[in-house]
Amino acid sequence: SQQGEEDPQALSIQEGENATMNCSYKTSINNLQWYRQNSGRGLVHLILIRSNEREKHSGRLRVTLDTSKKSSSLLITASRAADTASYFCLFKAAGNKLTFGGGTRVLVKP
Amino acid sequence: ETGVTQSPTHLIKTRGQQVTLRCSSQSGHNTVSWYQQALGQGPQFIFQYYREEENGRGNFPPRFSGLQFPNYSSELNVNALELDDSALYLCASSSGLAGGTGELFFGEGSRLTVL
Numbered sequence: 001s002q003q004g005e006e007d008p009q010a011l012s013i014q015e016g017e018n019a020t021m022n023c024s025y026k027t028s029i030n031n032l033q034w035y036r037q038n039s040g041r042g043l044v045h046l047i048l049i050r051s052n053e054r055e056k057h058s059g060r061l062r063v064t065l066d067t068s069k070k071s072s073s074l075l076i077t078a079s080r081a082a083d084t085a086s087y088f089c090l091f092k093a094a095g096n097k098l099t100f101g102g103g104t105r106v107l108v109k110p
Numbered sequence: 111e112t113g114v115t116q117s118p119t120h121l122i123k124t125r126g127q128q129v130t131l132r133c134s135s136q137s138g139h140n141t142v143s144w145y146q147q148a149l150g151q152g153p154q155f156i157f158q159y160y161r162e163e164e165n166g167r168g169n170f171p172p173r174f175s176g177l178q179f180p181n182y183s184s185e186l187n188v189n190a191l192e193l194d195d196s197a198l199y200l201c202a203s204s205s206g207l208a209g210g211t212g213e214l215f216f217g218e219g220s221r222l223t224v225l
Contacts, residue, residue: 006152031211040198042114042216043153088152092211096166098143100152 004089006101014109019076021104023089024069032065032072033090037103043088046074079108114203116217123191124225131186131220135203142184143214144176145200153200159184188222196224 004025013019023032031050035043049056049065049072056063062075076083089101115134123129135142141160145153155168159178173189182203188195198221202214 029211033211033213035214035216040147040149040219040221042200042218043202043214044216045213048213090211090214096158097168098155098158098166098211098214100145100154103152 004091004099004101006087006089006104008104009102010105010107012107012109013079015079015081017079017108019079019083019106019108020073021087021106022071022073023101024071025089025091025093025099025101026070027091027093029067029091031091032063034061034063034072034074035088035090035100037086037088039085046087076106079106081108081110084108114201114215114217116199116201116220118220119218120221120223122223122225125191125193127191127224128187128189129191129222131188131199131201131222133184133186133201133203133217135182135184135201136215139203139205139215140182141204142178142182143202143204144184144186145202146170146195147198147200147219149197156186191224193224196222198222 033048034046037043047058060077065072086103086105088103093099143158144156147153158166162178175187178184198219200219202216204212
């Protein structure tokens, strides 16, 4: 499969709680990105972390990258019902292949 | 600034037919990539075009082909449609040298149903 691995596949939390999801990959990367998708629509870019960065913040989002373990995590703090969506990591694999993880479906209950 | 637009939004075809999907990239973007997303799955990379040349391809058979035009808009063509081709097809544009991994801007997709 071209896809990276993401876990968990699904996550259900209460509003106000934090949501953490992980992405693992197998190739060397220049950067890794996270995207959100609402109900089978187009994906929206959330954050990009470069291979020489270990952590990056954007609003309520925190992304980490561990190139030695070939893994990244996305943390959404103080979740809201509007954060309900699927979240995907994206990286470039060998042969210029843009590769998405399998996704984490997040449900935030009011 | 115009975003990425895809057409048609929905279409139904029968097995064996051919389909053409279209994508207008965001103004100033020279790279377009296409993805197939089956229900409940992550998008799968079909191919990418940079300045009218294909510069990356996923594990899709040759009946999936594409074009990028001088204005950087793009087409995805699928011949000899199969039932498993039913999916959401997403187009994304980006700017960069030789299709670097910069931020991707996605259209809303074309949902293809093959009967």
